[in-house]
Amino acid sequence: MNRKDGIHLDALAAALGETGDTALDIVRGTGIPLPKILRLLGLSTTSRAAPALDGLEIVQLCLYAELPLSAVMDAEEGQ
Structure with a gap:
């Protein structure tokens, strides 16, 4: 994969996440x-994930x- 492909995939993944x-x-x-x-x-950073859950456990x-990831993260951040 070249740099241009990587940028395209990053943008696609970010858009899908939204x-x-x-x-x-x-x-x-x-x-x-x-x-x-x-x-x-x-x-993947501990600043966003709940301390008791790692990224894979959240997924x-x-x-x-x-549930979408955003629903779980919103609930965890509200605690």
Whole structure:
């Protein structure tokens, strides 16, 4: 992948994240690795994720509950 492709994929992943799709939806739709999607969504840093949950646990919770990542993060940040 060249730099131009990388920029395009980053923009696509960011746009998909704003639609309410879960990180797994984005991974499946774009082929971008999950850790990169989590970084694009701001979930791989401890400043955004709840202390008791790591990024993968948040994604698994979203998958189980069929919720967008934004709904889980909004709930965690409100506590």
